Amino acid sequence: xxxxxxxxxxxxxxxxxxxxxxxxxxxxxxxxxxxxxxxxxxxxxxxxxxxxxxxxxxxxxxxxxxxxxxxxxxxxxxxxxxxxxxxxxxxxxxxxxxxxxxxxxxxxxxxxxxxxxxxxxxxxxxxxxxxxxxxxxxxxxxxxxxxxxxxxxxxxxxxxxxxxxxxxxxxxxxxxxxxxxxxxxxxxxxxxxxxxxxxxxxxxxxxxxxxxxxxxxxxxxxxxxxxxxxxxxxxxxxxxxxxxxxxxxxxxxxxxxxxxxxxxxxxxxxxxxxxxxxxxxxxxxxxxxxxxxxxxxxxxxxxxxxxxxxxxxxxxxxxxxxxxxxxxxxxxxxxxxxxxxxxxxxxxxxxxxxxxxxxxxxxxxxxxxxxxxxxxxxxxxxxxxxxxxxxxxxxxxxxxxxxxxxxxxxxxxxxxxxxxxxxxxxxxxxxxxxxxxxxxxxxxxxxxxxxxxxxxxxxxxxxxxxxxxxxxxxxxxxxxxxxxxxxxxxxxxxxxxxxxxxxxxxxxxxxxxxxxxxxxxxxxxxxxxxxxxxxxxxxxxxxxxxxxxxxxxxxxxxxxxxxxxxxxxxxxxxxxxxxxxxxxxxxxxxxxxxxxxxxxxxxxxxxxxxxxxxxxxxxxxxxxxxxxxxxxxxxxxxxxxxxxxxxxxxxxxxxxxxxxxxxxxxxxxxxxxxxxxxxxxxxxxxxxxxxxxxxxxxxxxxxxxxxxxxxxxxxxxxxxxxxxxxxxxxxxxxxxxxxxxxxxxxxxxxxxxxxxxxxxxxxxxxxxxxxxxxxxxxxxxxxxxxxxxxxxxxxxxxxxxxxxxxxxxxxxxxxxxxxxxxxxxxxxxxxxxxxxxxxxxxxxxxxxxxxxxxxxxxxxxxxxxxxxxxxxxxxxxxxxxxxxxxxxxxxxxxxxxxxxxxxxxxxxxxxxxxxxxxxxxx
Numbered sequence: 001x002x003x004x005x006x007x008x009x010x011x012x013x014x015x016x017x018x019x020x021x022x023x024x025x026x027x028x029x030x031x032x033x034x035x036x037x038x039x040x041x042x043x044x045x046x047x048x049x050x051x052x053x054x055x056x057x058x059x060x061x062x063x064x065x066x067x068x069x070x071x072x073x074x075x076x077x078x079x080x081x082x083x084x085x086x087x088x089x090x091x092x093x094x095x096x097x098x099x100x101x102x103x104x105x106x107x108x109x110x111x112x113x114x115x116x117x118x119x120x121x122x123x124x125x126x127x128x129x130x131x132x133x134x135x136x137x138x139x140x141x142x143x144x145x146x147x148x149x150x151x152x153x154x155x156x157x158x159x160x161x162x163x164x165x166x167x168x169x170x171x172x173x174x175x176x177x178x179x180x181x182x183x184x185x186x187x188x189x190x191x192x193x194x195x196x197x198x199x200x201x202x203x204x205x206x207x208x209x210x211x212x213x214x215x216x217x218x219x220x221x222x223x224x225x226x227x228x229x230x231x232x233x234x235x236x237x238x239x240x241x242x243x244x245x246x247x248x249x250x251x252x253x254x255x256x257x258x259x260x261x262x263x264x265x266x267x268x269x270x271x272x273x274x275x276x277x278x279x280x281x282x283x284x285x286x287x288x289x290x291x292x293x294x295x296x297x298x299x300x301x302x303x304x305x306x307x308x309x310x311x312x313x314x315x316x317x318x319x320x321x322x323x324x325x326x327x328x329x330x331x332x333x334x335x336x337x338x339x340x341x342x343x344x345x346x347x348x349x350x351x352x353x354x355x356x357x358x359x360x361x362x363x364x365x366x367x368x369x370x371x372x373x374x375x376x377x378x379x380x381x382x383x384x385x386x387x388x389x390x391x392x393x394x395x396x397x398x399x400x401x402x403x404x405x406x407x408x409x410x411x412x413x414x415x416x417x418x419x420x421x422x423x424x425x426x427x428x429x430x431x432x433x434x435x436x437x438x439x440x441x442x443x444x445x446x447x448x449x450x451x452x453x454x455x456x457x458x459x460x461x462x463x464x465x466x467x468x469x470x471x472x473x474x475x476x477x478x479x480x481x482x483x484x485x486x487x488x489x490x491x492x493x494x495x496x497x498x499x500x501x502x503x504x505x506x507x508x509x510x511x512x513x514x515x516x517x518x519x520x521x522x523x524x525x526x527x528x529x530x531x532x533x534x535x536x537x538x539x540x541x542x543x544x545x546x547x548x549x550x551x552x553x554x555x556x557x558x559x560x561x562x563x564x565x566x567x568x569x570x571x572x573x574x575x576x577x578x579x580x581x582x583x584x585x586x587x588x589x590x591x592x593x594x595x596x597x598x599x600x601x602x603x604x605x606x607x608x609x610x611x612x613x614x615x616x617x618x619x620x621x622x623x624x625x626x627x628x629x630x631x632x633x634x635x636x637x638x639x640x641x642x643x644x645x646x647x648x649x650x651x652x653x654x655x656x657x658x659x660x661x662x663x664x665x666x667x668x669x670x671x672x673x674x675x676x677x678x679x680x681x682x683x684x685x686x687x688x689x690x691x692x693x694x695x696x697x698x699x700x701x702x703x704x705x706x707x708x709x710x711x712x713x714x715x716x717x718x719x720x721x722x723x724x725x726x727x728x729x730x731x732x733x734x735x736x737x738x739x740x741x742x743x744x745x746x747x748x749x750x751x752x753x754x755x756x757x758x759x760x761x762x763x764x765x766x767x768x769x770x771x772x773x774x775x776x777x778x779x780x781x782x783x784x785x786x787x788x789x790x791x792x793x794x795x796x797x798x799x800x801x802x803x804x805x806x807x808x809x810x811x812x813x814x815x816x817x818x819x820x821x822x823x824x825x826x827x828x829x830x831x832x833x834x835x836x837x838x839x840x841x842x843x844x845x846x847x848x849x850x851x852x853x854x855x856x857x858x859x860x861x862x863x864x865x866x867x868x869x870x871x872x873x874x875x876x877x878x879x880x881x882x883x884x885x886x887x888x889x890x891x892x893x894x895x896x897x898x899x900x901x902x903x904x905x906x907x908x909x910x911x912x913x914x915x916x917x918x919x920x921x922x
Contacts, residue, residue, distance in 0.1 A: 038187045042180065043137035049144055050108035057105035057151065065221070066110055069098050073114035087199075088206040092170075095143065096214030097221055099169055100162070104147040111143045138184060142177035146170070163215060170211055174204045276348075276368040279361060280304050282324035284317065287363050304366075309337035309345050323352040323364055330354055338368070346372040388459040390437055391444035399458035399466050403517045406470045407510060415477035417467035418506040418524035419447065419484060422536045424463040427499060430729055435494045439501060442492055450483040466521070474509055474541065481505040481539040488537055504531040508542040565620045567604070571613070572625055577604055580634045581788040584795050585647070585759060585781045588773040589807045591800035595672060597647040597781065598634035599788050614651075624657035632663040637791045647672040647702065656690035669698035672723065691719070702759070706747070717754075723779070724751055728762025731782070735767035741775060748776050766802050773806040823911070838911055842880070842904050844892035849915065854889035856905075857881050861897050882908045885916035 054060075062070070073094035080089050094114075098107045115136040122128035146169035156162040178200055182193035279288040284304040308316050319334045326332065331353045337345040349369050355361040386398035394402070406414045421443070428436035440463065447457045447465055456468040467484070469477055484505050491498040506528025508520050523542040531540035571577040578600055585595040600610045617626040631648050640646060650673055654660050664671075673694055691701060702723035703716055707730045716724065724747060734740045744760070751758045760772045763782030772780060785799040823837045839847040859867045859879040871879055877897030882890045882905075890912045892900075900908075 034187075034190075038184055039135055039138055042141070042184055046108075046112075046137055046141050046144070050112065050140075053144065053147065053151075054105045054109055057103060060103040060106055062102060062106045062110055066098070066102050066106055069094055069102070070110050070114040070117070073098070073111060074117035077115060077118035088203045090206070090210055092207045092210045093214045093217065095146075095173075096166060096211060097218040099146055099150050100166065100215070100218035101221060104151040107147045108140060108143040111140045112137060115140055138180065139177075141180040142173045145176035146173040148172075166211060166215055170208060174207065276366075276370075278304065278366040278368060279363040280320065280366060281363050282320055282356070284320055307339050309339070312336035319350075319352070320364060323354050324356060326354045328354055328357045335371075346370055347375040348372075391441055391459050393444050393448075393465070394456050394458035396458065396460050396466075399456060399460065399468060400517050402456050403468055403520065406468065407517065407520070412471050413473045414510045414520070415469040415472045415474075415480075416508050416520050416524040417469070417477065417481055417484065418460075418508070418521070418528040419465040419467065419503055420506075420528050420532070421463040422502040422504065422532070424501065426729065427494070427501065429727075431495055431497070431499075438494060439492055439499075443487075443501070446487040446490075447484060450487055451480055455480075466524070474507075477507045477509060478539070478541070481507055485537050485539060502536040504528055504536065505539040506531055506542065507539060564616055565622070568613075568617045568620055568622045568626060571602065571604060572622070572629060578602055578629055578633055580630070580637060580791075582634075582637075582791050582793070583781055583788040584786045584793065585779050586785045586795050586799060586803060588769065588777060588780050588803045591802075591804040591807075593641065593644055593795055594779060595645040595647055596640065596792065597674070597788075598630070598649070600630045600633075600649075618651070618653070623651065624654040624659045627651065627654045628657070628659035628663050631660065635663065635665070639792055641792060645670045645672050645700070647674050649674045649704070651675070652687045655694070656686055667698050668694060671698070672700045672702050674702045674704045674725065675719075705761075707743070720754055721756055723757045723759055725759045725761055726777075728782070731760045731762050731768055731772065732764065733768070735765070735771040741771065744772070744777065745775050763799075766798070769799060769802055770806050773803060838890075839892065841907055841911070842892045843894075844880070845876075845895045846893040848891045848893075849884065849888060850891055851888050853886050854881050854883045856883060856909075858900050860899065880904070880908060882912045884912045888915070890915065 185191045185193045286302045351367045353365045388395045458466045460466045506524045508523035527540045527542040531538040582596040584593045587594045617623045700722040703721040705727045707727045758777045759779035786795045861877045876893045878894040880892040880900045
């Protein structure tokens with residue numbers, strides 16, 4: 001605890017602070033008691049002295065004159081005014097007539113009574129504490145000395161003698177008053193009275209100046225008793241002057257306080273301002289520094305230019321000179337860099353005002369604001385506007401701008417390399433978008449390492465990059481492209497896996513046929529697709545005479561939307577623009593064709609894959625029309641073998657479209673509607689209703705490309721398809737990949753639970769077909785079975801034979817399927833090593849077959865009881881017990897403590913059942 005009223009207590013413990021404050025309160029109470037006791041002693045001693053003086057004189061009566069003078073004293077005593085460093089009351093105007101006209105022994109007591117009468121209004125209203133009455137009694141001590149002097153002195157023989165006597169009485173009165181008051185201050189309050197000597201002097205001066213008036217009043221009263229009444233206007237005048245002076249003083253004090261508060265407020269605002277305020281001369285010498293000094297350190301006499309960045313010194317010096325030449329009060333603005341207290345340069349904005357001719361300032365006032373954060377933010381916005389957020393490379397806008405500047409210099413060569421990744425989509429599909437983003441970032445670093453610092457590398461979109469080479473001819477461009485291709489040879493480490501990504505590079509160089517940026521980029525784009533025609537990791541140089549085709553079917557980057565729409569409209573209007581091929585779907589259990597998938601082919605240029613044509617149509621709002629055209633062409637092909645179904649590819653967004661409804665037959669019993677998995681995320685209620693309508697009309701629903709990485713199993717479960725078509729990413733090399741086999745097996749089990757059929761796409765080898773058939777995959781299609789071809793082509797004979805042979809082998813007596821089936825065979829034959837095989841089947845460390853009945857149970861080492869203790873003593877953590885009929889038991893042990901799973905429990909029951917019907921482990 002710290003006390004704001006007691007700064008000296010800071011740093012003490014709460015107990016120490018409490019004790020110190022308690023001691024301080026005791027000291028204050030003691031001081032108050034001492035003050036009251038002192039005033040009480042002074043008052044009592046005065047009463048005793050004044051009473052004894054009065055009694056010694058025979059207890060004379062004040063008479064009417066005395067009473068009148070007492071009333072006059074009481075009235076005048078209420079008049080108080082400031083004089084010099086003290087305060088005075090003109091009571092001497094009444095005291096002198098008392099001393100001259102009355103018996104001196106009466107005066108002290110009469111003044112005491114008059115003083116009490118002067119306090120009476122405040123006492124009645126409760127505005128004065130009783131202690132003030134004691135103070136007023138103590139204040140009347142001054143009358144005793146003057147009264148005693150007049151009592152002892154002979155009567156004056158003349159007016160001059162009377163005046164001398166009164167002057168002497170005033171001297172005695174002032175001296176006694178100073179002595180008594182000093183004792184009261186020193187003893188009662190502990191104050192050194194010498195500090196108030198000037199205030200007493202001013203008060204006594206007023207008394208001496210008013211004494212002649214009081215003496216004249218006494219002389220007049222000797223002739224006319226009512227003469228002292230003339231003193232009342234004088235007292236009123238003094239009161240009026242005192243009130244008016246007090247008002248002026250209060251106004252002056254209030255004005256001074258307001259001025260000081262305004263000045264303090266202004267100083268505080270300036271001192272705590274977030275801006276730095278400097279006063280400098282025209283040469284930049286600092287005269288004053290205030291405000292925020294967080295980013296600045298300097299004092300009077302320092303040179304401002306020493307705190308400015310070297311690159312800005314000349315500009316700042318010129319700015320100060322220009323402002324100094326401006327008329328008084330005019331301002332100017334500027335920005336520069338100023339060093340902060342840590343030695344770093346910060347951007348500041350400055351407003352300078354010329355106040356050199358102002359005598360209160362005499363210099364240039366600079367208001368300096370730190371805008372370094374704003375500058376950095378502007379730089380960030382500028383960087384984001386012209387750079388790719390993922391890779392940090394230049395974006396398309398910056399690439400265009402730099403290419404335009406390079407082409408504007410007609411005397412130099414400009415080359416553009418267009419780089420496209422070949423195997424990027426499978427990485428995204430298999431490892432996820434985070435891995436794809438990592439590939440793009442790593443590729444950006446590799447491309448930067450392949451070029452000069454003056455060259456520009458940009459990400460143009462997706463997995464496409466552009467490289468701008470200024471001042472480079474064909475030889476330099478080829479060298480740069482070869483370095484780029486070499487960068488593809490190093491594998492990428494993604495998710496703990498080494499992944500190879502390839503790419504192709506197209507090169508275009510400015511010349512007669514390429515004069516602007518779009519032509520240059522379009523030429524590089526065409527060269528890149530030409531490189532892709534020859535395979536992966538290749539480069540090609542733009543040939544002006546080559547046909548402008550896109551080798552892999554991708555859209556040209558710079559084609560306008562109007563031109564793209566015109567291409568789709570032309571396809572829809574041309575009856576020969578679209579044809580269909582059909583790929584058989586083989587039943588892996590019978591070797592027979594069960595269905596044909598209809599696949600669109602476009603007889604148009606530029607040559608593109610069908611998915612690019614359909615994607616282009618959907619972007620332009622013509623997707624449903626183009627799909628309807630493909631469906632109509634497929635349905636128009638006659639001669640489909642009896643008992644086979646036709647699979648049609650449709651997008652979810654087109655299912656309920658009128659164009660599709662117009663071409664589909666009423667009954668769809670032999671139709672399969674295939675929907676790619678990436679469109680299952682739509683979740684549109686209208687789409688769900690359209691699917692329900694198709695099912696009601698007899699169509700089967702297939703989910704295409706399952707496992708390609710677009711949608712999860714949640715979406716497949718939402719659709720509950722009749723056929724789940726596994727993507728080629730799951731089937732390729734499945735015969736050598738147990739992880740893929742396990743995943744496909746899980747899909748098979750899932751399909752079995754929902755009464756669906758699994759179809760594997762992309763079967764390329766006999767080994768893949770046999771492994772898929774072994775996993776109980778029902779249907780398959782791929783190049784090993786048959787390529788897409790003319791209508792109703794048959795499958796390759798070897799694939800049908802392999803399918804029938806694989807399924808027939810499952811009926812052989814020596815066929816062994818799962819490991820559990822092998823174990824059951826071994827148990828039935830009493831093969832050696834069955835205990836170890838059972839332990840492996842149950843994922844146990846040891847298995848025993850023991851005599852004696854038992855109930856199925858598990859025991860964990862953390863359980864309570866004797867069995868847990870025995871298990872602990874044997875060094876095991878868990879035990880599974882299963883009965884073998886009524887005469888034996890199967891016991892499995894695990895060295896670590898773990899609960900047994902239901903899967904292991906079911907397997908254990910099967911083993912126990914086999915053992916009870918003729919199998920005994922050896």
